Amino acid sequence: xxxxxxxxxxxxxxxxxxxxxxxxxxxxxxxxxxxxxxxxxxxxxxxxxxxxxxxxxxxxxxxxxxxxxxxxxxxxxxxxxxxxxxxxxxxxxxxxxxxxxxxxxxxxxxxxxxxxxxxxxxxxxxxxxxxxxxxxxxxxxxxxxxxxxxxxxxxxxxxxxxxxxxxxxxxxxxxxxxxxxxxxxxxxxxxxxxxxxxxxxxxxxxxxxxxxxxxxxxxxxxxxxxxxxxxxxxxxxxxxxxxxx
Numbered sequence: 001x002x003x004x005x006x007x008x009x010x011x012x013x014x015x016x017x018x019x020x021x022x023x024x025x026x027x028x029x030x031x032x033x034x035x036x037x038x039x040x041x042x043x044x045x046x047x048x049x050x051x052x053x054x055x056x057x058x059x060x061x062x063x064x065x066x067x068x069x070x071x072x073x074x075x076x077x078x079x080x081x082x083x084x085x086x087x088x089x090x091x092x093x094x095x096x097x098x099x100x101x102x103x104x105x106x107x108x109x110x111x112x113x114x115x116x117x118x119x120x121x122x123x124x125x126x127x128x129x130x131x132x133x134x135x136x137x138x139x140x141x142x143x144x145x146x147x148x149x150x151x152x153x154x155x156x157x158x159x160x161x162x163x164x165x166x167x168x169x170x171x172x173x174x175x176x177x178x179x180x181x182x183x184x185x186x187x188x189x190x191x192x193x194x195x196x197x198x199x200x201x202x203x204x205x206x207x208x209x210x211x212x213x214x215x216x217x218x219x220x221x222x223x224x225x226x227x228x229x230x231x232x233x234x235x236x237x238x239x240x241x242x243x244x245x
Contacts, residue, residue, distance in 0.1 A: 004033075018243045032243040040241040043144045046123040046234050049086030050078035052111040060095070060103040064135070067096045070103070077110035083142055089235075091141045100134030100224060107132040108226070122152040122202055123234035130221045131156075131229030139219040139232075140175075146237035147210040149174060149217060153184075157199040158227035160191035168228050171220040172205075176212025183207055202233075210239075 001008055002017040012022040012029070018036035019029030051072070058076045062068065070093045072078045083090030093110075095102055103109060112129045113121075121127040130137055153172075160168045168191060172184040183205060186195050197203070209215070221230060 002038075035242065037240050037242045039148070039238050041236055042146050042239045042241075043089050043142070043237040044235060045081075045088040045091065045141065046121070047088070047111045047126040047128050047232075048124045049088040050081040050111040050126075052077045052113050052126055054112075054114060057106040058103060058109040059106040062104070064100065064102040064104045065097050067094075069093065070095050072110075077108075077112055079110035081111075089142045089144070091139055094138040094140070095133070096136035096138065098135045098222075102135045103133060103137075105134070107134075108229070109133070109137075112231075117156055117229070118154045118202070118231050121231075121233045122204075127154075127231045127233040129229055129231050130219070130223075132223055132226045133221060134224050136220060136222045139221070141217045141235065143214055143216050144237050145214045145239070147208065147239045148206060149183075149209045149235075149237055150204065150206040151217070151235040152202050152204050152233045153198065154202050154231040154233075155191065155195070155198040155200075156227060156229040156231075157192075158225065158229070160223075160228055162188065162190045168223045169221075170230060171218075173218050173220075174207070174209045174212055174215055175218050176209065176215030178211060178213035180215075181207065181209055181212050209237075 001014045004017040006020040008014040011020045013019045016038050018032045018038050021030045023030050071080055079093045081090045108131055111126055113126050169187045174181040
C-alpha cells in the first residue's frame with residue numbers, strides 16, 4: 001500500500017513508506033529510512049473523546065438574547081471539548097442571537113451516537129450534530145498548522161429556507177493567520193436546490209490549507225427547525241513529516 005517494496009502482510013507499517021518492522025511490538029519502528037517523509041496526521045477529532053448520551057437534548061440555561069460562548073451541561077451531550085481531557089482536538093461553540101430562542105428550548109446538538117439519520121458515522125461511534133439553533137452557532141476547532149484538511153459532512157434532507165424573513169445556511173472555512181479559505185458556503189442559496197448533492201449522504205471534503213498558515217476550522221450554521229441538521233465526523237489535519245532515527 002505504501003510503495004516501500006514490503007508486502008502488507010509482512011509490513012508492520014503498511015501505510016508508512018519510511019518503516020516496515022517493529023520487532024518488539026511497541027508501536028515504534030526498529031529503523032526508519034534516512035530522510036524519508038510521509039503524510040502524517042497532526043491533529044484530528046472524530047468526537048469519540050467528548051461525553052455523549054443517547055436521546056438527550058442540550059439545553060442552554062442562559063439568555064437567548066445574549067451572544068456568547070456556550071459550555072457543557074451535566075448529563076447532556078457535550079457541545080464543547082477541552083483537549084486536555086483526551087487525545088482528540090478541542091473545540092468551542094459560540095452562539096449569536098438573531099432574536100430567536102436559541103438553544104434554550106432544548107435541541108439535539110453536540111456530540112451524539114444516534115445513527116438513525118446518518119446510518120453510521122464514518123469513523124468510530126460518535127459524530128457532531130448541529131440543528132435547530134434558532135440563531136447562529138459557530139463551531140471552532142483548536143488552532144493548528146497543517147497542509148491538508150479532510151472532513152466528512154452529512155446534510156439532512158429537510159425544508160431548508162432562504163427568504164427575506166427566514167434563512168438557513170452552512171458556512172465552513174479555515175481561518176488562517178495569512179488568509180481565510182472558504183470551503184463551503186450556502187449563504188444566499190436554498191440548500192434544497194443549490195446543494196442537493198449534499199443531502200442525505202456523507203460527503204468527504206479535502207482541501208489544501210498550508211498557505212493559510214496557523215489557524216482553525218470554523219463551521220457556522222443557521223437553522224430554525226429540528227429536521228434542518230448537519231453532522232460532522234472524521235476531521236483530520238495532515239502534514240508532511242520527515243522521520244529521523
